[in-house]
Amino acid sequence: MSTMDYSELFPKIQAKFKFTAGENIVSIYEVVLLEGWVKTSRILSLIENCGSYGFFVFNVFRGSAGISDILIDYAFPVNNEFKIDVVSEDADISVTVTFRKVKLLFEMMTSEKTKSFISELHKISEISAEKENSLDFAWLSKYVNEATYGRSAEDNSQNSEVNGQLEDLPTGSELMVPRHSIARGTTPIAGRESAVRYQMTLKEKDYTYTQSIRIFVGTWNVNGQPPTVSLSDWLSVDPDPPDIYAIGFQELDLSKEAFLFNDSPREEEWLGAVILSLHPKGKYSKVSLVRLVGMMLIVFVREQHVAYIRNVATDTVGTGIMGKLGNKGGVAVRFDIHNTSLCFVNAHLAAHVEEYERRNQDYRDICSRISFPKFLPPKTIKDHDQVYWFGDLNYRITELDAPTVKRLIETNSYDAILVYDQLKQNFKAERVFEKYKEGRILFKPTYKYDTGSDEWDSSEKNRAPAWCDRVLWKGDKIKQICYRSHAELKISDHKPVSALFDSEIRVIDAIKYRKIHEEVMKKLDRLENEFLPQVMVDTTEIIFDKVHFLEAQSKDLIIANTGQVPVQFEFIKKLDDSSYCKDWLHIEPYMGFIMPGEKCDVKLEIYVDKRSACELNSSEDNKLYDILVLHLEGGKDIFITVTGTYVYSCFGMSLDLLSRINVPIREITKAELRNLEKNNDYRQSDPYAIPKEIWFLVDHLYRNGMKQHHLFEQPGLHAEVLLIRDWLDLGVPEHLRILCHC
Amino acid sequence: MSAPPYSYSYIFKYIIIGDMGVGKSCLLHQFTEKKFMSDCPHTIGVEFGTRIIDVCGQKIKLQIWDTAGQERFRAVTRSYYRGAAGALMVYDTTRRTTYNHLSSWLTDTRNLTNPSTVIFLIGNKSDLKDQRDVAYEEAKQFADENGLMFVEASAKTGDNVEEAFVETAKKIFQCIQDGRLDLNATESGVQHKPSQPGRQTLTDQSPKPSCSC
Ligand SMILES: Nc1nc2c(ncn2[C@@H]2O[C@H](COP(=O)(O)OP(=O)(O)OP(=O)(O)O)[C@@H](O)[C@H]2O)c(=O)[nH]1
Ligand SMILES: [Mg+2]
Numbered sequence: 001m002s003t004m005d006y007s008e009l010f011p012k013i014q015a016k017f018k019f020t021a022g023e024n025i026v027s028i029y030e031v032v033l034l035e036g037w038v039k040t041s042r043i044l045s046l047i048e049n050c051g052s053y054g055f056f057v058f059n060v061f062r063g064s065a066g067i068s069d070i071l072i073d074y075a076f077p078v079n080n081e082f083k084i085d086v087v088s089e090d091a092d093i094s095v096t097v098t099f100r101k102v103k104l105l106f107e108m109m110t111s112e113k114t115k116s117f118i119s120e121l122h123k124i125s126e127i128s129a130e131k132e133n134s135l136d137f138a139w140l141s142k143y144v145n146e147a148t149y150g151r152s153a154e155d156n157s158q159n160s161e162v163n164g165q166l167e168d169l170p171t172g173s174e175l176m177v178p179r180h181s182i183a184r185g186t187t188p189i190a191g192r193e194s195a196v197r198y199q200m201t202l203k204e205k206d207y208t209y210t211q212s213i214r215i216f217v218g219t220w221n222v223n224g225q226p227p228t229v230s231l232s233d234w235l236s237v238d239p240d241p242p243d244i245y246a247i248g249f250q251e252l253d254l255s256k257e258a259f260l261f262n263d264s265p266r267e268e269e270w271l272g273a274v275i276l277s278l279h280p281k282g283k284y285s286k287v288s289l290v291r292l293v294g295m296m297l298i299v300f301v302r303e304q305h306v307a308y309i310r311n312v313a314t315d316t317v318g319t320g321i322m323g324k325l326g327n328k329g330g331v332a333v334r335f336d337i338h339n340t341s342l343c344f345v346n347a348h349l350a351a352h353v354e355e356y357e358r359r360n361q362d363y364r365d366i367c368s369r370i371s372f373p374k375f376l377p378p379k380t381i382k383d384h385d386q387v388y389w390f391g392d393l394n395y396r397i398t399e400l401d402a403p404t405v406k407r408l409i410e411t412n413s414y415d416a417i418l419v420y421d422q423l424k425q426n427f428k429a430e431r432v433f434e435k436y437k438e439g440r441i442l443f444k445p446t447y448k449y450d451t452g453s454d455e456w457d458s459s460e461k462n463r464a465p466a467w468c469d470r471v472l473w474k475g476d477k478i479k480q481i482c483y484r485s486h487a488e489l490k491i492s493d494h495k496p497v498s499a500l501f502d503s504e505i506r507v508i509d510a511i512k513y514r515k516i517h518e519e520v521m522k523k524l525d526r527l528e529n530e531f532l533p534q535v536m537v538d539t540t541e542i543i544f545d546k547v548h549f550l551e552a553q554s555k556d557l558i559i560a561n562t563g564q565v566p567v568q569f570e571f572i573k574k575l576d577d578s579s580y581c582k583d584w585l586h587i588e589p590y591m592g593f594i595m596p597g598e599k600c601d602v603k604l605e606i607y608v609d610k611r612s613a614c615e616l617n618s619s620e621d622n623k624l625y626d627i628l629v630l631h632l633e634g635g636k637d638i639f640i641t642v643t644g645t646y647v648y649s650c651f652g653m654s655l656d657l658l659s660r661i662n663v664p665i666r667e668i669t670k671a672e673l674r675n676l677e678k679n680n681d682y683r684q685s686d687p688y689a690i691p692k693e694i695w696f697l698v699d700h701l702y703r704n705g706m707k708q709h710h711l712f713e714q715p716g717l718h719a720e721v722l723l724i725r726d727w728l729d730l731g732v733p734e735h736l737r738i739l740c741h742c
Numbered sequence: 743m744s745a746p747p748y749s750y751s752y753i754f755k756y757i758i759i760g761d762m763g764v765g766k767s768c769l770l771h772q773f774t775e776k777k778f779m780s781d782c783p784h785t786i787g788v789e790f791g792t793r794i795i796d797v798c799g800q801k802i803k804l805q806i807w808d809t810a811g812q813e814r815f816r817a818v819t820r821s822y823y824r825g826a827a828g829a830l831m832v833y834d835t836t837r838r839t840t841y842n843h844l845s846s847w848l849t850d851t852r853n854l855t856n857p858s859t860v861i862f863l864i865g866n867k868s869d870l871k872d873q874r875d876v877a878y879e880e881a882k883q884f885a886d887e888n889g890l891m892f893v894e895a896s897a898k899t900g901d902n903v904e905e906a907f908v909e910t911a912k913k914i915f916q917c918i919q920d921g922r923l924d925l926n927a928t929e930s931g932v933q934h935k936p937s938q939p940g941r942q943t944l945t946d947q948s949p950k951p952s953c954s955c
Contacts, residue, residue: 522776525793529774532790540786575821627818630787638787639815 052135053078077137207512216242220496224254227273233488241282245300248346292316293326297346313372330366340505343384347391386475395423405464439483477504533635534563544644560599568633584612613652658691664731760832761840762811765866768897823854827931836873865894
C-alpha cells in the first residue's frame with residue numbers, strides 16, 4: 001500500500017465536508033478494512049467538537065491526479081456504545097471497532113504511530129463512556145446522513161427485529177464481500193490468517209462449552225510475622241481441592257530492606273509454607289508469584305489445567321508514600337485458562353479510619369495503573385472476563401463506637417454493623433468497585449486482634465473491629481460458594497479470609513473447533529477458487545467440413561464470462577510452436593477482456609493459401625487439425641479443437657509430382673498420391689515435360705488471352721480464380737469461358 | 743503499509759495426469775471442495791484449483807493443474823508438466839487399460855519434469871470394490887519399482903484423497919529441507935514468495951527453432 005500523504009488529505013477532507021469551526025480533526029490514520037476476505041484501504045479519523053468525538057471512516061478515491069473523491073463510510077459517535085478492541089497483534093495489528101450492530105475489522109501495521117493512534121482512541125472512548133450524559137453528538141448527525149453505511153446499519157438493526165434472518169448478517173459477512181473491488185483487481189484477498197482469526201472469534205460460541213472450575217481466593221495481612229505455623233486451617237479446610245489457588249499477603253515484610261530494595265527472605269519462607277499447606281488431594285503447579293514490598297500474590301493451578309494456561313503476566317503498582325511507593329498498592333496476576341481470561345488483584349489500600357477517600361483513590365490508581373504490556377494495547381484489569389480483587393482494603397466501621405460494635409458481634413448481628421462499613425457505603429454510592437460484587441459477610445471482623453489470640457485489640461486506641469480483609473469479584477457466571485475468616489491462625493493482628501468460587505470458563509471443544517476451523521478454511525478456499533476466472537465457451541469443437549484452396553470460411557466461438565471477476569483471455573502458444581495457431585487459421589480477436597456476465601465473439605477464419613497448401617497436400621490425410629489453447633489469465637486453459645477436410649488441389653503440389661499425373665488431380669486418391677510421391681509411379685512411366693496444369697493455363701492464355709489489355713498487370717478476379725482452380729483440379733476446361741486476368 | 747497479502751510461505755505447483763475418466767477432476771474437486779461430482783464432464787483443457795494446507799507447521803499453497811486425459815490432447819497437455827513440483831498420476835482401479843498406460847504417463851513425467859519432482863500414484867475409485875480390475879499389490883509393486891508414492895483412493899468417498907495431496911506436499915517440503923530441491927531453480931515448481939498464477943505462453947523459455955514449411 002502506498003503511504004498516505006496526510007498533508008494532502010487533511011485539507012481535502014476539510015474542504016469536502018466543510019467541518020465547521022469547533023470541529024477539529026484530532027487524528028487521521030490510514031488502515032486496511034477487512035470485509036469478509038477482502039482488504040481495502042480506508043482512512044480513520046477522530047473529529048472532536050466541544051469534547052465529544054466522532055469516529056469517521058473515509059473512503060478515499062484516487063485518480064491519476066491524486067485524490068479524486070472522499071466519501072464517509074461510517075460516522076460513529078464515540079459514546080458508551082462505541083467499542084474498540086485489539087484482536088491480535090502478530091505481524092499486523094487487527095482491531096475491531098463496534099458501534100451497535102456494526103462491527104468493523106481493521107488491520108494496521110505494527111508501529112509506534114499505530115500504537116499511539118490506538119491508545120488515543122482507547123483513551124477517548126473511555127473518557128467519553130464516563131461522561132456519557134454530558135456529551136452532545138448532534139453535530140455528528142449531518143455526517144451520519146452522508147455516511148454510505150452508517151445509516152443503513154441502523155436501518156438493519158430495526159429490520160432485524162422484523163426479519164430474524166438479518167440477525168445473521170454479521171457472521172455471514174462474507175456475503176457482503178465487495179466483489180467489484182476484487183474484480184477491479186484493486187484488492188487482494190484478505191490476509192488469510194487474520195480473516196480466519198476474525199471468523200473464528202465470531203463463531204466462538206459454536207466451538208466452546210462451559211466448564212465450572214473451583215477457585216480458592218485467600219488474603220491475609222500477616223503483620224510482618226514469619227510463617228511459624230501450618231496454614232492448612234486456612235488453605236485446605238474444604239473436602240475437595242480447588243482448581244486454582246490465588247493467595248494474597250500483605251505486610252509480608254515490614255523491614256526497611258524490603259521497603260527500600262524490595263528484597264525479602266520472607267518471600268521464600270511464606271511460599272514454602274503455602275506449598276506445604278495446599279490441599280493434600282490436589283497436585284499443584286505454581287503459575288506465578290508477584291511481590292511488591294509486603295504485598296505478595298501467588299497463584300497455583302492443579303496440574304491437569306497447566307496445559308491450558310497461557311499468557312501469564314504480572315504487574316505491580318505502588319500507591320504508598322507520595323502515591324508511588326510500595327508500602328501500599330496492588331499486585332496482579334493475569335492469565336488465560338482455556339478461552340477465558342482471569343485477573344487476580346491483591347491490594348493493600350491506605351490505612352487509617354478516616355482515610356476512606358484515600359482508599360477509593362488507591363483503588364482507582366491501581367485500576368488505571370496496572371497494565372500488562374505484553375498485549376497491545378496493554379490489557380488492564382477491566383479487560384478480563386473475570387476479576388478477583390482481594391486484600392487488606394482497610395475500610396473501617398465509622399459512626400459506631402467500639403463497644404457497640406463488639407456487642408453486636410457477640411450476637412452475630414453483622415448486617416447491623418455493615419451498614420456502617422465504609423466499603424459498603426462507598427460501594428453503594430458508586431464511588432469504588434463499580435460493577436464488582438461481594439458475598440454476604442457471615443464472619444467476625446478480621447481486624448484488629450491481640451496477636452496470638454482471638455481477643456480484640458486491647459491497646460489504648462480501642463478502635464472498633466472492622467472487616468479490613470475482603471474478597472470481591474467481577475464477571476459473569478461466577479458463583480461464590482463460601483466467604484469466611486479463619487480464626488485458628490493467630491500469629492497476626494488480622495485473621496486470614498478466604499472465599500471459594502465456582503466459576504464458569506469457556507473451554508474449546510477440540511473436535512468442534514477443528515470442524516469449524518476447517519469450515520472457515522474451506523469457505524476461504526472456495527472463495528479463492530470462486531474468484532478464479534471462469535468462462536463458458538459455446539463449443540470446444542469447431543468443425544469446418546470442406547475447405548477449398550483460397551476459399552475463406554469462418555465460424556464463431558462465443559466466450560462468456562460466467563465467473564465473478566473480469567477475464568482476460570488469450571490464445572497461447574503450445575510447447576515448441578511458434579504461433580498460437582496454424583498458418584491456415586486466423587483468430588480475431590486472439591486476446592481480449594470480458595466483464596462478468598458479458599461475452600465475446602471470436603471469429604475463427606480458415607484460409608488455405610499457397611503457404612499452407614503445400615504442407616496440407618503432403619499430410620497423411622486431408623484433415624485440417626489444430627488444438628488451440630484458450631488461456632484465462634490467472635486461471636484455467638480450455639482446448640478448442642479445430643478440424644476440417646481439405647479438398648486438395650494442384651496448387652501447392654510439387655511440379656515434379658504434377659508432371660507425373662495424367663488425370664485431373666481430384667480423380668486420384670490420396671493414397672495414390674502418396675505412392676506417387678514416393679516415386680512409385682504406376683500410371684505413367686514417362687512423365688510430362690511440364691505439368692499438364694501449367695500447359696492448360698498457358699494454352700488457355702495463348703488462345704484467349706493474347707488480346708487482353710494489361711495482361712499480368714491486374715490481379716485475377718477471386719471468383720474466376722476459384723473456377724480456374726476447379727477446372728484444373730477436376731478437368732472440365734471446355735465449359736470455361738473466362739477472361740484472362742491472371 | 744506493506745502487509746503480505748497472503749500468509750503462506752510456499753507455493754507448490756501440482757499436475758494431475760492420467761487417462762481420461764480415471765477421476766482426475768473429481769479428485770481435485772474433492773480436495774478443494776470436499777464434494778463429489780457424479781457426472782463430471784471431460785476436461786477439455788486444463789482446470790486450475792488452489793488450496794492452502796498446513797505441512798510441518800508451514801502454510802503451503804497448492805496450485806493444482808488438472809489436465810485433460812483424452813489421448814488427442816496428450817501432445818498439448820505435455821506443455822503443462824514443466825515446473826511441476828508434484829505430479830499426481832492417476833489410474834482407475836476398475837479399468838485395467840488405464841493402469842497399463844501408466845508407463846507411458848510415467849515416461850512423459852520423467853522426461854518433462856525435473857528429477858526432484860515428486861510423483862504420487864493414485865489408484866482411484868477404490869469404492870467400487872466389486873469392479874476391481876487391478877490388484878493393490880500389483881500396483882504397489884509397480885510403484886515401488888519406480889520409486890513412486892502410492893495409495894488407492896476414492897474421489898467419491900474422499901478416502902485417501904487428502905492424504906495423497908498432503909503426503910506429496912510433505913515429500914516436497916522434505917526435499918526443500920534436505921536441499922535436494924533447489925528453490926532458485928526456475929523450474930522447481932516451488933515458489934517461496936506468493937504470486938498469482940499466470941503465464942503469457944506455455945513455453946516460458948526462449949522458443950526453440952520450429953520447422954518451417
Ligand atoms: N465410483 C466412483 N466414481 C468416480 C470416482 N472418481 C470419479 N468417478 C467418476 O468417474 C467419471 C470420470 O471422472 P472425471 O473426474 O471426470 O475423470 P477425469 O480423469 O477428470 O477425466 P478427463 O477429464 O476426461 O481426463 C465421473 O463420472 C465420475 O463421477 C470414484 O472415486 N468413485
Ligand atoms: Mg477431468
